[in-house]
Amino acid sequence: MKRSSEQILTEWLVINCQMGDVIAMQKLLKIWYPKLLRYAFRQIGDQQKxxxxxxxxxETMSAKLNKLKDSAAFPKWIYQILHHKCVDIIRQNQRQKNIVNSYQEFVYSENEYLLNSKTEDNLCFDEMVNHLPTEIYQLVHLYYLEGLSVVEIQQVLDIPLGTVKSRLHHARKLIRNNLTGD
Structure with missing residues (x-):
């Protein structure tokens, strides 16, 4: 798979961060914070949480970044960390509110979802996937927007590989139906 300039820049910044470069950390956060926030918001449905x-x-990333051996694995690694943090917060919310299905019952307004504005191509993509179920959206986001492989997605979400593949297939079918109006 061809690597984008952003992927190469991310790898370079990760290596520099591991060497203690504070400016590289700031640049890395500038690139990744909006992506991570958008992903977390889609999972949790609450801006503050x-x-x-x-x-x-x-915080976990900064404490453990020096242990990351392959800078190219950073996207998978950071999304895996974030996924677990989101799950922790969701579980905490469920205990506090005693609502079993709160994870899948949130609704997004277009303005909140587009909080960290994207390019026109990504806006069209967002319109196509905006109404997908959360577990399907996770896969589409990680696979198409972040370029993670199905194996990396399986590791991030901690679900069977066959489930990843079948959900991606289902997502493609749903998007195709949305495009054709079926």
């Missing part, structure tokens, strides 16, 4: 999840993930 999404920011908390991202903050927790970034």
């Amino acid at each position: 999404s920011e908390d999840a991202v903050q927790n993930a970034l």
Whole structure:
């Protein structure tokens, strides 16, 4: 798979962060914070709690970044950390509110979802996937927007590989139906 300039820049910044470059860390956060916040918000549905999840993930990232051996694995690694932080917050919310299905019952307004504005192509993509179920959206986001492989997604979400593949297939079918109006 061809690597984008952003992927190469991320790898370079990660290596520099591991060497203690504070400016590289600031640049890395500038690139990744909006992506992580958008992903967390989609999972949690609450802006403040999404920011908390991202903050927790970034704290873990800064503490353990030196242990990351392959800078190219950073996207998978950080999304895996964030996914676990989101799950922790969701479980905490469920205990506090005693609502079993709160994770899948949130609704997004277009303005909140587009909080960290994207390019026109990504806006069209967002319109196509905006109404997908959360577990399907996770896969589509990680696979198409972040370029993670199905194996990396399986590791991030901690679900069977066959489930990842079948959900991606189902997502493609749903998007195709949305495009054709079926």
